Amino acid sequence: MTFLTIRHLEKSFGPTRVVKDFNLDVEKGEFISLLGPSGCGKTTVLRMIAGFETPSTGEIRIAGAPVTDKKPNQRNIGMVFQAYALFPNLTVAQNVGFGLKVKGTPAREIAPRVEEMLSLIGLPDLGARYPFQLSGGQQQRVALARALAPKPQVLLLDEPLSALDAKVRVSLRNEIRAIQRELGITTIFVTHDQEEALSMSDRIVVMHQGIADQVGTPFEIYNRPTTRFVASFVGTLNTLEAQVLDPTAGRVAVAGTELTLGRALPAGKVTLGLRPETISLGREGCDSGLGGTITEVDFLGAVIRLRAEVAGQSIAFDTFNTSDKQPPKVGEAVTLGVRAADMLVIGA
Ligand code: ADP
Ligand code: MG
Numbered sequence: 407m408t409f410l411t412i413r414h415l416e417k418s419f420g421p422t423r424v425v426k427d428f429n430l431d432v433e434k435g436e437f438i439s440l441l442g443p444s445g446c447g448k449t450t451v452l453r454m455i456a457g458f459e460t461p462s463t464g465e466i467r468i469a470g471a472p473v474t475d476k477k478p479n480q481r482n483i484g485m486v487f488q489a490y491a492l493f494p495n496l497t498v499a500q501n502v503g504f505g506l507k508v509k510g511t512p513a514r515e516i517a518p519r520v521e522e523m524l525s526l527i528g529l530p531d532l533g534a535r536y537p538f539q540l541s542g543g544q545q546q547r548v549a550l551a552r553a554l555a556p557k558p559q560v561l562l563l564d565e566p567l568s569a570l571d572a573k574v575r576v577s578l579r580n581e582i583r584a585i586q587r588e589l590g591i592t593t594i595f596v597t598h599d600q601e602e603a604l605s606m607s608d609r610i611v612v613m614h615q616g617i618a619d620q621v622g623t624p625f626e627i628y629n630r631p632t633t634r635f636v637a638s639f640v641g642t643l644n645t646l647e648a649q650v651l652d653p654t655a656g657r658v659a660v661a662g663t664e665l666t667l668g669r670a671l672p673a674g675k676v677t678l679g680l681r682p683e684t685i686s687l688g689r690e691g692c693d694s695g696l697g698g699t700i701t702e703v704d705f706l707g708a709v710i711r712l713r714a715e716v717a718g719q720s721i722a723f724d725t726f727n728t729s730d731k732q733p734p735k736v737g738e739a740v741t742l743g744v745r746a747a748d749m750l751v752i753g754a
Contacts, residue, residue, distance in 0.1 A: 409434035409592050410455075410560055415464030417450050425450050426616040428464070435590040437583065439603040442613030443639070448596040451613075452562050455594065457481050468559055479508075484553030485562045489569035491549055492537040498524070498548050499533035505556040523551035526585060543574040550582065554589065561586070561593040567602065579606050600640045604628065612636045630750075637679045637752045644680045644721050645752065660749075662717035663694045667746045677753035682711065684748035685723035687734065692743030696721070700738045714740060 410432035417425040425447045432438050440448040453459035455466055457478035466474050473481050484505075492501050502523050503516040511519075524530050527547040537545055546566050553561060563582070567575045583606050586593050597603050603610045604624040612619045612627060614635045620627060631637035638645070648660035656667035660678060689695030698714035698721065710725050710733045723742060725733070734740055 407434060408432065409436075409469055410594075411465075411467040412451075412455070413465045413467075415451065415454060415466065416462045417447070417454060417459065418462045423462075424616050425454070425461075428616075428618055430611060430618065430621065432592055432594070434592055437586055437593045437595065437606060437608045439595045439597055439607040439610045440613055441597055441600060441603040441610050441640070444598055446613045447616040448598075448613055449564055452485075452564050452594060452596055455560070456483050456485055456562055482556075482559045483562060484556065484558035484560070486546070486549045486553050486564065486566045488565045489542065489546070492545055492552070494537050496536075497533065498529070498535050498537070498540070501537070501548055502533075502551045502555050504552060509556060511556075519555055520551075523555050526554070526588075527551045528581070541574070542570050543578055546570065546578065547581070550585070554585075554591070559592065561591050563593065563595045565596055565598070568597070568599065575602075582606070604640070612639065614639070631679070631752065634677070634679075634752045637750055642682050642722060643750075643752075644682065644685075644719075644723075646678045646680060646719060646721075648676050648678050650674060650676055661696045661719055661721070663696055665694050665744070665746050665749070667749055667751070669751070671751065672754045674754070676751055679750035679752040680721070680744065680748060681750075682722045682724045684745065685721070686743040687712075687723070687725050687740060689741050689743035693746045694744055695741040696744060698740055698742055700734050700736050700740055703733055703736060705733060714742060716742060 408431040412428060412430040415425060415428040416423060428451055440451060442448055450459060454461050457476060461474060465472060499520050503520045506516045506519060524533055527550060529544060529547060567578055579602060607624055609621060609623055610627050611621050619633045620636045627640055637643050646660050648658040650671045650673055651657045651659055653671050653673045656669040656671045658665055686692060696716045698716035700712060701715050702713035704711040708727055710727055713720055713722050
């Protein structure tokens with residue numbers, strides 16, 4: 407059953423519409439990411455769900471009940487912000503118990519709930535500390551515990567990892583997801599980091615200039631992008647201009663070769679997208695080979711990221727390292743193996 411429903415949500419600040427006809431159905435227990443560049447309206451959507459911002463038009467329902475006209479404290483929502491949102495003058499335990507205290511929960515019920523939350527986040531012994539005595543990662547876990555303590559129906563997370571070090575960020579991704587699964591809490595997670603969204607989400611909403619461009623699983627978003635923006639914002643993408651030779655069969659001339667895509671195409675020119683990891687060195691097992699010259703070699707360890715000049719275009723591609731074979735060198739002539747199935751049609 408749809409647990410959180412958003413219909414035709416819009417927000418204008420003065421004459422500027424920053425959220426445009428935003429629609430979303432979230433299942434109970436689902437983990438959804440809003441992914442998009444800075445300024446595309448992610449926080450504004452989250453703040454409207456929380457009730458901190460009034461929509462210009464549109465409707466939000468939680469568990470079937472309209473909440474659009476309700477105040478934040480009547481919505482039963484937990485929220486975590488980017489950073490430094492703990493009360494500095496309260497202990498960790500007082501921070502975690504804050505929402506319960508505000509709701510008038512008796513002290514004898516607050517203490518065990520706070521303890522339960524602190525063990526959930528893996529910090530059972532830090533209740534007496536103050537925020538400044540914690541690392542950034544620990545502070546964000548406490549912020550999560552504080553949001554979850556009053557048992558909200560929906561958890562909203564606004565870039566909660568972006569102020570942290572890379573290593574902490576990656577381990578907290580897994581921790582947040584594990585806690586979210588354990589509680590089965592419906593969650594909306596805002597991020598501008600595609601890797602975070604791909605690794606954590608059940609589904610991703612890719613946003614662009616106030617619009618939800620595409621909604622789908624990480625697999626769908628990455629492998630079947632429906633707009634040029636989604637294709638280029640999520641992951642690395644080579645774009646190739648192609649001439650359509652046969653629209654019905656989808657036969658194209660591209661990068662000095664001809665290829666049948668097996669999909670109907672518009673007549674004229676199309677733009678194709680090709681992920682670096684779908685291109686192989688040598689044409690074995692591929693539909694066609696593009697002749698090129700290596701211009702860049704980035705030995706990254708597990709993966710070698712290469713760049714080649716092919717019929718006047720620069721194409722990035724990856725190969726896996728093998729310990730018994732040297733990577734190609736700059737200036738070397740190579741064949742790039744491509745498969746028709748990997749060609750994304752991203753524009754006409
Ligand atoms: P994101 O979270 O994706 O970075 P925001 O939702 O914060 O984007 O902002 C979307 C756009 O709305 C931005 O252009 C921002 O400047 C503008 N904006 C956000 N809040 C306000 C406000 N209170 N008044 C005016 N403009 C705002
Ligand atoms: Mg934001």
